[in-house]
Amino acid sequence: MDPTSGILPGTLDLLILKAVSLGAKHGYGILLRIEQMSGEAFSIEQGALYPALYRLEHQGLLDTEWGVSENNRRAKYYSLTAAGRKRLRQETESWNRVASAMATALKATS
Amino acid sequence: MRRLRDLFHRRTFEDRMSEEIRFHIEHRVEDLIRRGHSPDEARRLAILEFGSREAHKEKCREAGGFLFFSEIWRDLQYASRILRRSPGFTFIAVLSLALGIGANTVVFSVLEALILRPLPITEPRQVYSVNSGGQPQQSFPNYRDLRDRNSAFESLFAYRVAPMNLDVAGSAQRVWGYLVTGNYWTSLGIKPALGRFFTAAEDVNPGASPYAVLSYATWRNRFASDPSIPGKEIRLNGHSYTVLGVAPAPFHGTELFYWPEVWVPMTMQPQIEGRSWLEERNDYNCWVAGRLKPGVLPQQAEANLETIAVQLGREYPLMGKLHFSLTAPGLVGALFRALVSGFAGGIMLLALLVLLAACANLASLLSARASDRFREMAIRVSIGAGRARIIRQLLTESLFISLLGGLAGCIMAVALLRLLSAWHAPLDFPVQFDVSPDWRVFLFAFGAAIATGILFGLGPAWQAWSADPALGLKGANLPGSRRRWAVRDLLLPVQFAICCALVTTSLVAARGLMRSIHTPLGFRPDGAAVIGYDVGLAGYDVPKGATFERRALDAIAQLPGVESAAYSSSVPLSIDQSHTTVYREGTTDFRASNMLPGVSYYYVSPGYFHTAGTRLLAGREFDTHDDRQAPMVAIVNVTLARRVVGTADAVGRRFGYNQKLVEIVGVVEDGKYESLTELPASAVYFSTRQMYSPTIVLMARTSRPESEMATEMRQAMAGLDPHLPIYGAGSLRQMLGLVYLPMNAAAIALGSFGVLAIMLSITGIYGLAAYTVSRRVREIGIRMAIGAHPSQILATLLGRTGVLAGVGGIVGLALGIAGSKFLASIVYQATPQDPVVVGLAVASMTIAGVAAALGPARRALGVDPIQALRQE
Numbered sequence: 001m002d003p004t005s006g007i008l009p010g011t012l013d014l015l016i017l018k019a020v021s022l023g024a025k026h027g028y029g030i031l032l033r034i035e036q037m038s039g040e041a042f043s044i045e046q047g048a049l050y051p052a053l054y055r056l057e058h059q060g061l062l063d064t065e066w067g068v069s070e071n072n073r074r075a076k077y078y079s080l081t082a083a084g085r086k087r088l089r090q091e092t093e094s095w096n097r098v099a100s101a102m103a104t105a106l107k108a109t110s
Numbered sequence: 111m112r113r114l115r116d117l118f119h120r121r122t123f124e125d126r127m128s129e130e131i132r133f134h135i136e137h138r139v140e141d142l143i144r145r146g147h148s149p150d151e152a153r154r155l156a157i158l159e160f161g162s163r164e165a166h167k168e169k170c171r172e173a174g175g176f177l178f179f180s181e182i183w184r185d186l187q188y189a190s191r192i193l194r195r196s197p198g199f200t201f202i203a204v205l206s207l208a209l210g211i212g213a214n215t216v217v218f219s220v221l222e223a224l225i226l227r228p229l230p231i232t233e234p235r236q237v238y239s240v241n242s243g244g245q246p247q248q249s250f251p252n253y254r255d256l257r258d259r260n261s262a263f264e265s266l267f268a269y270r271v272a273p274m275n276l277d278v279a280g281s282a283q284r285v286w287g288y289l290v291t292g293n294y295w296t297s298l299g300i301k302p303a304l305g306r307f308f309t310a311a312e313d314v315n316p317g318a319s320p321y322a323v324l325s326y327a328t329w330r331n332r333f334a335s336d337p338s339i340p341g342k343e344i345r346l347n348g349h350s351y352t353v354l355g356v357a358p359a360p361f362h363g364t365e366l367f368y369w370p371e372v373w374v375p376m377t378m379q380p381q382i383e384g385r386s387w388l389e390e391r392n393d394y395n396c397w398v399a400g401r402l403k404p405g406v407l408p409q410q411a412e413a414n415l416e417t418i419a420v421q422l423g424r425e426y427p428l429m430g431k432l433h434f435s436l437t438a439p440g441l442v443g444a445l446f447r448a449l450v451s452g453f454a455g456g457i458m459l460l461a462l463l464v465l466l467a468a469c470a471n472l473a474s475l476l477s478a479r480a481s482d483r484f485r486e487m488a489i490r491v492s493i494g495a496g497r498a499r500i501i502r503q504l505l506t507e508s509l510f511i512s513l514l515g516g517l518a519g520c521i522m523a524v525a526l527l528r529l530l531s532a533w534h535a536p537l538d539f540p541v542q543f544d545v546s547p548d549w550r551v552f553l554f555a556f557g558a559a560i561a562t563g564i565l566f567g568l569g570p571a572w573q574a575w576s577a578d579p580a581l582g583l584k585g586a587n588l589p590g591s592r593r594r595w596a597v598r599d600l601l602l603p604v605q606f607a608i609c610c611a612l613v614t615t616s617l618v619a620a621r622g623l624m625r626s627i628h629t630p631l632g633f634r635p636d637g638a639a640v641i642g643y644d645v646g647l648a649g650y651d652v653p654k655g656a657t658f659e660r661r662a663l664d665a666i667a668q669l670p671g672v673e674s675a676a677y678s679s680s681v682p683l684s685i686d687q688s689h690t691t692v693y694r695e696g697t698t699d700f701r702a703s704n705m706l707p708g709v710s711y712y713y714v715s716p717g718y719f720h721t722a723g724t725r726l727l728a729g730r731e732f733d734t735h736d737d738r739q740a741p742m743v744a745i746v747n748v749t750l751a752r753r754v755v756g757t758a759d760a761v762g763r764r765f766g767y768n769q770k771l772v773e774i775v776g777v778v779e780d781g782k783y784e785s786l787t788e789l790p791a792s793a794v795y796f797s798t799r800q801m802y803s804p805t806i807v808l809m810a811r812t813s814r815p816e817s818e819m820a821t822e823m824r825q826a827m828a829g830l831d832p833h834l835p836i837y838g839a840g841s842l843r844q845m846l847g848l849v850y851l852p853m854n855a856a857a858i859a860l861g862s863f864g865v866l867a868i869m870l871s872i873t874g875i876y877g878l879a880a881y882t883v884s885r886r887v888r889e890i891g892i893r894m895a896i897g898a899h900p901s902q903i904l905a906t907l908l909g910r911t912g913v914l915a916g917v918g919g920i921v922g923l924a925l926g927i928a929g930s931k932f933l934a935s936i937v938y939q940a941t942p943q944d945p946v947v948v949g950l951a952v953a954s955m956t957i958a959g960v961a962a963a964l965g966p967a968r969r970a971l972g973v974d975p976i977q978a979l980r981q982e
Contacts, residue, residue, distance in 0.1 A: 026130075026133065027134050028133065028134045031134075045159070045161035046138070046160045047161040047162065047165075047166035048166065050127075050166055050167075050169075073136070073137075076126065
């Protein structure tokens with residue numbers, strides 16, 4: 001089973017960027033945030049989040065920093081870089097474009 | 111950069127990734143507990159929700175961009191752990207590879223030194239030896255004409271090997287040098303280490319250039335690295351020469367094996383050698399080589415020389431026909447190049463066979479192990495490892511082994527090559543091998559290691575690739591092992607066949623060597639002590655020299671223990687061999703049609719044949735009456751008698767020599783003159799009372815030890831003239847050393863390969879047998895428990911190995927016998943049609959096989975059924 005099934009390809013990255021854009025978060029926090037944002041409509045295998053995080057970090061879209069979590073543990077916090085913020089804007093726009101185009105297309109009756 | 115840094119911080123990367131994931135799961139567990147799950151339930155759920163931790167980690171590493179390095183690193187760690195866990199296997203694997211790679215490295219560096227490595231001169235590829243009739247010899251007038259008329263060479267130079275007598279601190283020492291033309295140094299592009307070299311000015315006036323250039327080693331050893339040596343006087347052959355300069359350290363002329371000590375201009379030849387041949391068109395005494403003009407191909411140069419040959423043939427009709435060919439310099443023109451290349455190539459082939467045997471050895475061991483690890487592989491595949499990953503792991507393991515083996519092999523090879531380079535042939539001749547390994551050799555060894563690693567790693571990797579993990583998890587063995595015969599069963603017989611062929615070949619060579627020691631030489635070298643000297647080098651003229659030779663003979667003959675003594679200009683099979691031309695019986699017409707060229711000649715004293723142990727078949731030896739007042743007489747061997755008068759019954763007949771008629775007074779048995787493998791050759795002997803030679807070999811037949819005798823002979827000579835340089839004092843056999851050298855080299859090389867082959871077959875059989883036993887301990891226990899006889903157990907366990915080895919052995923024996931035929935050209939009297947060789951080969955391989963299987967067999971019989979059944 002593909003651990004990321006249940007969400008459209010490419011959307012996980014966008015969701016992560018969006019989740020992080022609202023403030024630095026650790027991996028588990030990002031997961032909870034995505035579940036909350038999407039109304040738990042997207043279910044992913046939890047571990048599949050991390051390869052995506054590492055990929056975004058490697059692309060320079062996310063910055064990381066070790067800090068102390070709300071339950072007093074050492075945790076790795078992710079935040080958006082300038083490039084990440086720019087990418088989020090672009091992806092959101094293009095997503096909206098595609099979504100509205102799709103909506104129009106599917107509404108057509110004749 | 112980032113990648114490098116990450117790699118450096120690999121541990122931190124791994125640790126932090128684990129910590130991050132641990133944090134995630136802990137956090138999740140707390141949340142789930144808060145939602146009302148029990149702690150155990152919460153932990154189970156959290157882990158389930160997270161998914162395959164290893165697979166995600168792997169993807170993180172990939173995303174992090176240095177998956178490749180980290181995987182290699184982990185593969186290596188894993189491989190070293192696996193190998194440490196089975197030290198016996200590792201030892202056998204590394205040992206067989208070390209032997210294989212070590213042997214190849216040694217052979218390759220010899221090959222490289224002999225054939226591939228260019229001479230230490232400027233642009234060596236442009237320098238060629240000019241051969242005429244397969245040898246680089248040329249007469250000096252011909253050389254001059256070639257030099258002046260050709261349009262292909264930038265410069266053409268001549269050189270000649272010449273022994274000289276160097277006065278060092280009042281004592282005379284014989285040194286080996288070169289007579290060279292003035293353009294020698296500029297042609298080779300050598301810059302002096304000190305002072306200057308000869309120039310064209312040294313070619314102009316005969317006898318007016320008493321100059322010398324010293325080799326670096328001579329300057330260092332004999333002149334204590336005296337920095338002010340240029341301009342100083344040294345004495346060569348009693349004459350004063352001015353040292354002009356010192357050659358650079360690596361330079362040793364253009365011949366690979368001959369390391370001269372001193373160079374003297376060619377114009378000084380008459381003074382150095384006594385008799386001048388510089389104006390003799392038919393005396394082929396110097397070697398010719400030259401540097402081609404840029405852009406001129408060797409074929410073009412050959413064509414150019416051929417046109418000159420035609421011109422010269424027209425101008426000098428009495429001269430034999432010239433036919434020129436160019437070869438790379440270094441091995442006496444074309445003379446030894448083909449032989450050495452063939453020999454070295456053959457040995458390289460054998461070395462590769464050894465390596466192949468080692469590979470087959472390892473491949474069969476690894477395949478056997480692979481079926482054991484089938485379960486491990488199946489588990490790894492089922493928990494998410496890709497097949498490619500597993501294959502890489504297996505290849506990493508085999509490369510790890512092969513690199514270890516290569517390293518060990520290199521160490522052994524370097525040690526052996528050091529010994530070989532330091533070895534000086536026990537000859538009176540500056541023969542030296544420089545086979546010290548360089549970067550090319552190490553590159554070769556590294557390449558060989560990698561190639562073998564891949565070669566023997568591929569089989570097991572392929573098995574892993576095609577395996578079905580579901581079968582493995584069910585506890586099945588590798589599918590292949592269900593079949594009665596698998597591909598890997600081929601590996602043992604292949605390896606055994608190669609080893610058996612090598613053993614057979616080396617036995618053939620060894621037998622040939624043993625037989626050649628007893629081969630009839632036409633004289634008896636055992637029990638003869640010799641000393642060589644050259645009165646010419648000590649400045650004696652002909653009458654003084656002749657008197658001295660007789661005095662010396664008298665002195666030696668009176669030594670205690672000498673049964674008989676005699677002297678000659680040279681002895682057969684020593685380095686110093688000369689040819690002459692005689693003319694058929696009764697002819698006064700000295701034209702080419704009656705010519706018999708290529709006759710070995712010797713000047714011998716009365717009693718020589720008796721002393722040398724050469725049988726006189728008819729007529730008489732020379733006596734004291736055969737002097738300059740008497741008619742010219744000669745003794746011939748049977749072959750020459752037949753050629754010159756048509757029958758061996760030749761006493762009293764005459765032949766033409768040197769514009770005179772010579773009477774045959776004796777016929778002696780045939781012998782070997784230049785090499786042990788030559789066909790029956792002609793030889794003629796003249797009396798030392800009628801012909802004069804300044805170089806003398808004095809021989810004494812004695813029942814005392816030869817070396818002891820030789821020492822006394824040397825002392826006796828010193829009593830007559832302390833300044834006379836003596837060379838080659840010792841047994842006659844030592845003086846023949848050069849003739850036996852290629853044969854000894856072949857026998858040593860092949861012998862070593864034979865030993866290697868036996869060791870490899872022992873490790874191969876031992877490895878496989880030991881493995882079979884260890885794997886089937888449980889089965890052995892059951893069989894014992896139900897009352898199997900030990901012989902039955904052994905037959906089940908090792909019968910298959912035995913059959914495989916037997917088949918391989920028979921094939922190998924046949925191959926070895928077939929392959930040994932080419933040996934006959936190098937090792938005299940090597941013949942594979944010899945029951946002793948076949949018997950010995952079979953016996954040694956059987957003993958090796960049985961010895962190898964003995965340990966595992968004992969282990970199998972020592973199995974305690976109760977213990978064995980309790981296992982697992």
